[in-house]
Amino acid sequence: MRSAYLTGLGTSFPGPALEQDDIWDGYFEPRSGGDLVARRIFSSAGVRRRHAAVNPLVEDVSGWSTGERMRRYAVESVPMGKEAVAAALHDARLPASEVGLLEVVSCTGYSTPGLDIRVAADLGLPPDAQRLVVGHMGCYAAIPGLGTVADFVVSRGRPAVALCCELTSLHVQPADGDRGQVVSHALFGDAAAAVTLVPEPADGALEVLDVAAVTDPSTSGHMTWEVTDLGFRMGLSPEVPGVLARHVHAMVAGLLERNGLTIGDVDGWAVHPGGPKILDVVAEHLDLPAGALDASRAVLAERGNCSSATVLLVLDALRRAGLPRPGRACVALAFGPGLTLYAALMRAV
Numbered sequence: 146m147r148s149a150y151l152t153g154l155g156t157s158f159p160g161p162a163l164e165q166d167d168i169w170d171g172y173f174e175p176r177s178g179g180d181l182v183a184r185r186i187f188s189s190a191g192v193r194r195r196h197a198a199v200n201p202l203v204e205d206v207s208g209w210s211t212g213e214r215m216r217r218y219a220v221e222s223v224p225m226g227k228e229a230v231a232a233a234l235h236d237a238r239l240p241a242s243e244v245g246l247l248e249v250v251s252c253t254g255y256s257t258p259g260l261d262i263r264v265a266a267d268l269g270l271p272p273d274a275q276r277l278v279v280g281h282m283g284c285y286a287a288i289p290g291l292g293t294v295a296d297f298v299v300s301r302g303r304p305a306v307a308l309c310c311e312l313t314s315l316h317v318q319p320a321d322g323d324r325g326q327v328v329s330h331a332l333f334g335d336a337a338a339a340v341t342l343v344p345e346p347a348d349g350a351l352e353v354l355d356v357a358a359v360t361d362p363s364t365s366g367h368m369t370w371e372v373t374d375l376g377f378r379m380g381l382s383p384e385v386p387g388v389l390a391r392h393v394h395a396m397v398a399g400l401l402e403r404n405g406l407t408i409g410d411v412d413g414w415a416v417h418p419g420g421p422k423i424l425d426v427v428a429e430h431l432d433l434p435a436g437a438l439d440a441s442r443a444v445l446a447e448r449g450n451c452s453s454a455t456v457l458l459v460l461d462a463l464r465r466a467g468l469p470r471p472g473r474a475c476v477a478l479a480f481g482p483g484l485t486l487y488a489a490l491m492r493a494v
Contacts, residue, residue, distance in 0.1 A: 147298075147299050148344070148346075148353070149294070149295035149296075149298035149299050149342045149343070149344065149352070149353045150342060150343055150344070150347060150350040150351065150352050150353070150494065151291075151340050151341070151342050151350060151351040151352075151353060151491065152236070152237040152238075152341055152342070152343050152347050152349070152350045153232075153233040153234060153235070153237025153239060153340065153341030154232075154338070154340050154341075154460065154461050154464065155228070155229045155230065155231065155233035155234070155235070155236055155338070155339045156229055156232065156336065156337065156338045156339075156454075156457075156458060156461060157224075157225040157226070157228035157229040157232070157336070157337040157338075158196040158335065158336050159196050159197065159198040159221065159312075159335050160196060160197070160198070160200065161196075162194040162447070163194060163195060163196065163197055163200065163202070164193070164194050165187065165190070165192050165193055165194060165195070167202065168187075168195075168201060168202070169184065169187045169188075171201075171202045172202055173201075173327075176320040177320065177327075178320075180322075180327075182324065182327075183327045186324070186327050186328055186331050187327075187331045190328075190331040190421070191420065191421040191442065191445045192332060192334075192445060192446060192450075193446045194446075194447060194448075195333075195334030195335075195447075195448055195451075196334050196335050196336060196448065196449075197314035197335050198217075198221040198225070198312045198315070199217065199221070199312070199314045199315055200314075201314065205317075206314070206315060206316075206317050207317045207318060207319045207320070207375070208319065208375070209315075209375070209376065210375065211372065211373065211374055211376050211377075214254070214315040214316065214376045215254055215255060215256060217312075217315060218253065218254025218255070218256065218312055218315055219254070219256040219259075219260075221312055221315075222251070222254060222310050222312060223260060223263050223264065223267075225310055225312075225335075225336075225337040226249070226260050226263075226264045226310045226337050226339075227264050227267055227268060228337070229308060229310070229337040229338055229339040230247075230268060230306055230308050230339045231268060233306060233339035234268070234306070234341055236341070237304075237347075239304055239343065241269040241270050242269060242270070242271055243271075243303070243304050244270045244271070244274055244303075244304050244305065244306055245274060245275065245297065245301055245303030245304060245305055246274065246275045246294060246301075246303070246305035246306070247261055247264065247270060247274055247275075247276050247277075247305070247306050247308065248261075248276070248277040248290055248293060248294050248305065248306070248307045248308065249264070249277070250278075250279040250280075250282075250286045250287060250290040250307065250308065250309040250310075250453050251279075251309065251310050251311055251453065252280060252283050252286065252311065252370060252453065253311045253312045253313055253315060253316060253377065253452065254312055255280060259278065260278075260308075260310060261276040261277070261278055275297075277293065279293070282481065283370055283452065283453070283481030283482045283485075284417055284419060284453060284455065284479055284480060284481040285417065285453070285456075285479035285480055285481035285485055285486070286452075286453040286479075286481070287338075287453045287454065287455075287456050287457050287477075287479060288356060288456065288477055288478075288479050288488065288489045289358070289487060290307045290309065291307055291342075291353065291477070293307075294306070294307045294340075294342050295342055295353040295356075298343065298344050299344070302344045303344070304341060304342065304343045305341075305342050306339055306340070306342075307339065307340050308338075308339040309338050309339070309452075309454040309457055310454065311335060311336060311337070311451050311452040312335050313335055313450075313451065314334075314335050315376060316376040316377045316378070317330065317376075318330075318376065318378055319375065325379065325380060325382070326378075326379070328381055328420070332445075332450040333449055333450050333451070333452065334448050334449030334450065334451050335451060336448055336451035336455070336458060337454060338451075338454040338457035338458055338461065339457075340457060340460075346494045347494065348494065349464075349493075349494065350493075351469075351475060351492065351493055352491060352492045353489065353490075354404055354490045354491060355403070355404055355489070355490045356487070356490070357396055357397075357399065357400040357487070357489075357490075358396075358485065358487045359392050359396045359485070359486045360483040360484070360485045360486075361388060361392060361483070361485075362483065364384070364388045364484040365482070365484065366382070367380075367381075367384050367385050367388060368380065368381055368382065368385055368480075368481060368482045368484055370482055385419070385480075386422045386423055386425075386426045388484050389426050389430075389480060389484075389486065390426050390429075392486055393426070393430050393431065393478075393486060394430045396486050396488060397476060397478065400476075400488050400490055401474075401476075401490065406474055408431055408432065408433075410473070410474050411469075411473075411476050412468055412470050412473030412475060413440075413463045413468035413469035413473070413474075413476070414433065414438055414440075414441070414463075414475075414476055414478070415440065415441070415456055415457075415459040415460040415463055415475065415476070415477040415478070416441045416456075416459065416477075416478045417441070417450075417455050417478060417479035418438075418442065418444055418450060418455060419450060420445075421442075421445070423480065424438050424441055424442060424445075427478065440459050440462040440463050441459050443462060444458045444459050453479075455479075456477050456478070456479045459477075460477055469491075469492075470493060471493050471494065472492070473492070473493055474490060474492050474493075475490075475492070475493065476490055476491075477489040477491070
C-alpha cells in the first residue's frame with residue numbers, strides 16, 4: 146500500500162532578528178501609555194527575538210489600510226516562499242520538475258495571481274502541477290495542509306510540496322488598550338516553512354500515518370481572526386488554555402490508540418508554541434516527560450509564534466536534534482480559531 150513520506154523541510158525568515166526588548170522599548174512602550182501590565186505581558190511571552198518583514202522600528206503599519214497591507218504581502222512573501230520551497234526541495238533531493246502539487250497555506254495575506262503561481266513559475270514547477278491555497282484557518286493550518294498533500298501523494302503517486310508563509314508583522318493594530326492585542330503583539334513573528342512529500346520511503350523520512358481534529362464551536366469566540374479596514378485583527382481570550390486542557394488528552398490519545406500506540410511510544414513532540422501557558426497545559430495534560438517540549442520553547446524564544454509556519458519550525462528543530470529516532474513516532478500538534486485542535490501522527494523511517 147502506498148504512503149506519503151516527508152523527505153524535505155526548508156525555512157526562510159525576513160531580515161535579521163529583532164530583539165524583543167528593542168521592539169517593546171522602540172515601538173510598543175511609547176504607545177502603551179505607561180501600561181505596566183503590557184510591559185509584563187511582553188517580558189513573560191517567552192520570546193527573546195523574532196523576525197519581521199515590516200520592522201515596526203522603521204515602519205508603523207498600524208494605520209495602513211488592508212489594501213496597503215495586502216500589496217506589501219505580495220511583495221514580501223514571494224522571496225520568502227521561494228527560499229523555503231527551494232530549501233525543502235534541496236533537502237529532499239527532488240527536482241522542481243517532479244512536483245505534482247504545490248499547496249500554499251497562509252492567513253496573513255492574499256493576492257491573485259498569488260504566491261502559489263509565482264513560486265511555481267519562478268522555481269520551475271511543471272505547467273501541469275496542481276495548486277491549492279489554504280487561507281485564514283490560522284495557527285493550526287499546517288496540519289490539515291500536511292494531510293491534504295499527503296492524500297495527494299498517496300492517491301496520485303506524485304511528489305507534493307506544502308508551503309506555510311505568514312507575515313504577521315503586517316497586522317499590527319492601532320493602540321486601543323485591548324490586552325488581547327498586547328498579547329498578540331508580544332508573540333507573533335514572520336516566517337515561511339515548506340515540506341516535501343514523496344510516495345517512496347527514504348532514509349531519515351517521516352511517514353505520515355494519520356491526522357486528527359477536534360473543534361469545540363461552543364468556544365468559537367475565544368480565538369478569532371477578523372478582516373477589518375486596518376488589516377486582520379486577532380481576538381484572543383485568556384480562556385484558551387482551559388479549552389485545550391479539556392480536549393488535548395482525549396484527542397491525542399485517540400489518534401494514537403487507533404494506530405496501536407500510546408503517548409509513551411512518541412519520541413518527538415512538535416507542539417505549536419501558542420505561548421508559554423499553552424505549552425505548560427499540553428505538557429501537563431499529556432503527562433509528558435521533562436524536556437519533551439524543549440524544541441517548541443526554543444522556537445518560541447528565537448522566532449516567536451509564526452502562525453501556521455511555527456509547527457513546521459518545531460518539526461525542523463526536532464529533526465536537527467535527531468528526533469524522532471528510526472521506527473519511533475512523532476506527533477505534530479497545533480491549535481487555532483474554532484476553537485480547533487489538529488494533530489498529525491508520523492513515524493521515522
